Amino acid sequence: MSRRTTTLRAALLAATTLALAGLTSGVARAAGTLVWGMPAETDILDPHATGGWSTYQVTYQIFEGLVKEDLTKADVPTPPLVPALATSWEISPDGTVYTFKLRPGVKFHDGTPFDAAAVKFNFERFWDESSPNFYKKAKAFVIAYTKWIKSVEVVDPMTVRVTLKAPNYQWLRIGLQSYGQPLMISPTAVKKYGNGGIALHPIGTGPFRFVERDQGVKTVLERNPDYWGRPAKLDRIIFRPLQDPATRVNALENGEIQMMSTPPWDEIQRLVGEGFKLSTNANVPYINFLHLNFKNDAMKDIRVRKAINMAIDREGIAHDIYHGTGRAEYGMLSPGTDAYDPTFKSYSYDPEGAKKLLAEAGHAHDLKLVFELPQYGTGELVETWIQRDLKKVGIDVQLKKYEWITYMGKWAGGMPASVAFNTIGWGMSTPAWIDIVSRCDSAPPGGVNSGWYCNKEVDKLLDAAILERDPVKMKAIYQKANRLIMDDAAFVPTVDDLQPMLLSPKVKGFVNPPEDWFDLSTVSVE
Amino acid sequence: MGKFLVHRLLGVLPVMFGVSVIIFLLMHLAPGDVTTVLLGPQATEAAKTELRHALGLDQPLPLQYGRWLWRTLHGDFGVSIATQLHVAALVLPRFVNTMLLTVASLFLAIVIGYGAGLFAALRTRSIFDRGTMVVTLLAGSTPPFWLGLILVLLFAIRLRWLPVSGMTDMAGDGGALDVLRHLVLPAVTTALGPAAIITRMVRSSLREALERPHVRVARAKGLSRGVLLRRHVILNALPPIVTITGLQLGYLIGGALLTEVVFAWPGLGSLLYDSITARDMPAVQATTLLIALAFVLVNILVDFINVLLDPRLRDA
Numbered sequence: 134m135s136r137r138t139t140t141l142r143a144a145l146l147a148a149t150t151l152a153l154a155g156l157t158s159g160v161a162r163a164a165g166t167l168v169w170g171m172p173a174e175t176d177i178l179d180p181h182a183t184g185g186w187s188t189y190q191v192t193y194q195i196f197e198g199l200v201k202e203d204l205t206k207a208d209v210p211t212p213p214l215v216p217a218l219a220t221s222w223e224i225s226p227d228g229t230v231y232t233f234k235l236r237p238g239v240k241f242h243d244g245t246p247f248d249a250a251a252v253k254f255n256f257e258r259f260w261d262e263s264s265p266n267f268y269k270k271a272k273a274f275v276i277a278y279t280k281w282i283k284s285v286e287v288v289d290p291m292t293v294r295v296t297l298k299a300p301n302y303q304w305l306r307i308g309l310q311s312y313g314q315p316l317m318i319s320p321t322a323v324k325k326y327g328n329g330g331i332a333l334h335p336i337g338t339g340p341f342r343f344v345e346r347d348q349g350v351k352t353v354l355e356r357n358p359d360y361w362g363r364p365a366k367l368d369r370i371i372f373r374p375l376q377d378p379a380t381r382v383n384a385l386e387n388g389e390i391q392m393m394s395t396p397p398w399d400e401i402q403r404l405v406g407e408g409f410k411l412s413t414n415a416n417v418p419y420i421n422f423l424h425l426n427f428k429n430d431a432m433k434d435i436r437v438r439k440a441i442n443m444a445i446d447r448e449g450i451a452h453d454i455y456h457g458t459g460r461a462e463y464g465m466l467s468p469g470t471d472a473y474d475p476t477f478k479s480y481s482y483d484p485e486g487a488k489k490l491l492a493e494a495g496h497a498h499d500l501k502l503v504f505e506l507p508q509y510g511t512g513e514l515v516e517t518w519i520q521r522d523l524k525k526v527g528i529d530v531q532l533k534k535y536e537w538i539t540y541m542g543k544w545a546g547g548m549p550a551s552v553a554f555n556t557i558g559w560g561m562s563t564p565a566w567i568d569i570v571s572r573c574d575s576a577p578p579g580g581v582n583s584g585w586y587c588n589k590e591v592d593k594l595l596d597a598a599i600l601e602r603d604p605v606k607m608k609a610i611y612q613k614a615n616r617l618i619m620d621d622a623a624f625v626p627t628v629d630d631l632q633p634m635l636l637s638p639k640v641k642g643f644v645n646p647p648e649d650w651f652d653l654s655t656v657s658v659e
Numbered sequence: 660m661g662k663f664l665v666h667r668l669l670g671v672l673p674v675m676f677g678v679s680v681i682i683f684l685l686m687h688l689a690p691g692d693v694t695t696v697l698l699g700p701q702a703t704e705a706a707k708t709e710l711r712h713a714l715g716l717d718q719p720l721p722l723q724y725g726r727w728l729w730r731t732l733h734g735d736f737g738v739s740i741a742t743q744l745h746v747a748a749l750v751l752p753r754f755v756n757t758m759l760l761t762v763a764s765l766f767l768a769i770v771i772g773y774g775a776g777l778f779a780a781l782r783t784r785s786i787f788d789r790g791t792m793v794v795t796l797l798a799g800s801t802p803p804f805w806l807g808l809i810l811v812l813l814f815a816i817r818l819r820w821l822p823v824s825g826m827t828d829m830a831g832d833g834g835a836l837d838v839l840r841h842l843v844l845p846a847v848t849t850a851l852g853p854a855a856i857i858t859r860m861v862r863s864s865l866r867e868a869l870e871r872p873h874v875r876v877a878r879a880k881g882l883s884r885g886v887l888l889r890r891h892v893i894l895n896a897l898p899p900i901v902t903i904t905g906l907q908l909g910y911l912i913g914g915a916l917l918t919e920v921v922f923a924w925p926g927l928g929s930l931l932y933d934s935i936t937a938r939d940m941p942a943v944q945a946t947t948l949l950i951a952l953a954f955v956l957v958n959i960l961v962d963f964i965n966v967l968l969d970p971r972l973r974d975a
Contacts (some may be wrong), residue, residue, distance in 0.1 A: 166830045168829045168830060174933060176741075177741075177742065177743055184699040269706065269709060269710075269713075270697070270698065270710070272706070273698040273699070273702040273703070273706035273707075273710070274698065274699055274702070276702065276703065276706075312699040312700070312702075313699070329743055332742070332743040333743065333744070347925070348742055348744060348749060349753070349925050349929055349930055349933065350825070350826070350925040351829060369830075371829050371830065373825070373829060373923070374923075375824060375923045376920055376923070376929065376932075377920050377921055377923070379808055379921075380811075380823065380824050380920075380921060380922070380923055383808075383811050383812070383815060383816055383823040383824070384823045384824050384923075386816050386823075387815050387816055387819065387822065387823045389822060389823055389824060389825070389828075389829065390829075535690070536691070536936065537936060538691035538692075538693075538695070538696055538936055538937070538938055539689070539690040539691040541691070541695050541696070541700065542690065542691050542692045542695050543690075544700075545695055545700045578704045579703050579704055581700045
């Protein structure tokens with residue numbers, strides 16, 4: 134080998150080594166940056182005109198309301214309501230007038246001062262159709278909150294009074310659970326970018342402020358240095374949509390993300406064994422359930438509805454499919470509400486009892502039912518389990534699957550008589566959510582009581598609950614309504630997932646509260 | 660040649676028109692209501708009706724299509740219903756990303772396919788030739804998303820040489836080198852299937868050309884191997900190879916859309932998926948039109964190269 138060849142090879146080797154070193158070293162991470170791998174891209178970041186928990190996970194960090202849920206506590210049944218942009222509020226004895234004292238010295242991220250005029254502006258945007266600031270889309274989203282409002286007045290520069298059409302002691306919490314949320318947006322930003330422009334320029338008062346969004350790639354927030362409250366610990370949060378669960382797992386293992394939501398159930402124990410932290414919450418504010426269709430001939434018979442409730446082995450689903458990150462449910466009040474009663478058990482697993490009821494109803498062997506459901510990955514295991522359990526008691530279930538948007542239309546439109554049941558996972562941290570799916574006047578169109586369930590006694594109880602100021606009495610009324618609904622076997626509550634989150638050991642201070650979204654101001658990354 | 664090109668380019672217009680009509684109709688035939696997506700399940704019917712009117716969705720279909728076509732012909736792709744971004748601003752960066760992945764994959768497929776195919780053709784029935792045939796059979800039959808996951812497990816999780824996902828490091832901007840690191844695994848994943856097919860085509864075309872009588876005569880005359888290959892073998896074998904390479908480029912665009920999901924590569928694949936599931940018609944139309952346009956232009960380029968190689972094809 135000539136000297137020249139040797140020198141050339143040595144140079145090549147050095148170059149390759151350097152290149153490999155460059156390839157493998159990666160890029161130095163900024164201190165205190167949390168990269169969160171999410172299963173889907175979030176919606177637009179205008180809190181008045183968007184819905185869905187994955188979007189709230191971002192908007193909660195940027196925007197605040199007059200009142201907020203304290204999400205820094207995991208071991209509470211329901212997140213307590215605490216002052217946010219209002220330091221205090223008073224409710225009139227008749228329950229219709231809410232007077233808010235506003236927090237002084239707060240500024241929006243663009244420097245606009247927060248005051249009563251800003252609050253009025255925001256209410257005009259999502260409620261007042263006569264105002265030039267009104268935004269139709271916002272009203273459509275925040276309707277569960279705004280439909281109660283009669284008037285909004287500025288009492289003085291730091292006081293606002295909202296008068297309701299009728300008393301509703303769940304109104305404040307409904308506001309935080311409404312499909313769109315009545316959080317405070319900078320009026321200057323709305324005037325500058327237009328109502329539609331807030332989607333791309335989200336400017337609130339929260340502990341983090343918006344930096345950039347590369348649609349489908351990342352949304353970046355940074356710490357708000359002028360935050361009125363305890364400043365956030367993180368420098369930055371990067372929300373990354375990673376659709377494929379395997380990609381999220383791989384990215385976590387490789388250190389590209391530090392936190393992932395909706396991990397595949399069968400991967401959780403392996404990752405925990407490798408040192409990743411699993412965070413769950415037993416008091417999730419939602420339940421997975423089946424709407425039973427009261428227009429379907431077979432479902433009109435209460436014995437059939439009860440038999441279906443008794444035939445499904447919920448504990449088996451929680452154990453074998455969710456691998457301990459799920460819990461069997463027997464009522465329609467979710468564990469994240471004040472009114473949840475963990476001892477309440479409507480129908481235990483009893484396939485023999487179910488067979489007996491079906492025989493009494495004249496359906497010993499011949500019952501064929503249609504089950505409509507959305508097409509998505511992990512839910513499929515549960516649905517085939519339900520199909521198998523019902524087959525065991527002699528019910529032949531035909532699964533009809535639809536892509537999500539198609540399904541949403543079918544579900545919200547109400548089931549036709551040919552369909553026996555459909556499914557959804559939903560809920561709120563207020564028990565008033567039960568109104569949405571079970572009241573007579575919540576039937577479609579305009580409501581999502583997809584199974585057309587109607588019991589006037591239940592409606593009366595729900596009416597009374599909303600008027601009840603005493604939390605103990607209110608809780609008792611909702612529990613009674615829940616018992617009536619389950620006595621009617623109007624639904625089949627199945628299994629909740631306990632909101633499993635997987636975290637890198639470097640992540641500190643993460644709290645998994647009884648809510649679908651989190652307060653990331655307490656989090657740090659080593 | 661100019662006439663050939665003009666003729667072919669004019670043919671693009673009816674193809675694009677047909678694609679846009681089909682996509683428009685398919686999206687309208689699909690069940691599901693965009694207003695449920697945009698306004699949520701609790702929205703009133705009145706609000707939904709108002710939104711349908713605001714978006715022009717209550718107009719007759721021909722009118723909706725005509726308006727869209729008119730705006731598009733004037734360079735206005737409209738505003739994405741779901742993201743409220745201008746469609747051009749949404750789609751074009753994604754298109755560039757998909758093209759980057761596609762071109763890198765094509766480069767790899769050509770280097771591997773032409774190199775291995777040539778080598779196998781010249782050493783027919785050798786261990787290399789037989790080995791290449793087995794490997795290409797396996798590579799050509801492997802689903803890219805599975806292959807992608809296996810490559811990630813090996814090179815990103817086990818060896819930690821390369822990143823798992825994305826196009827750049829999320830926590831910092833590593834520049835071109837960072838993009839290259841992120842490009843390796845998706846490009847290899849996308850390239851292997853087409854590389855296998857190109858290898859087989861190169862091998863069989865060259866084998867066929869090598870067996871032709873004029874090549875035997877040239878070899879008998881004592882022509883050197885290099886000259887023989889350049890003048891008499893490769894040139895004659897090229898047209899089918901170029902054609903199959905062009906077809907593979909189409910396959911690569913399709914394959915890249917799948918690979919993008921596994922590697923979270925921010926290209927047209929995930930955008931198309933999101934847009935279809937959100938019934939975001941302006942974004943779906945623009946995305947599919949761009950993919951169709953790329954496919955058609957690649958075919959024209961392939962035809963053009965073939966005509967350069969074999970002028971007899973000009974009148975074909």
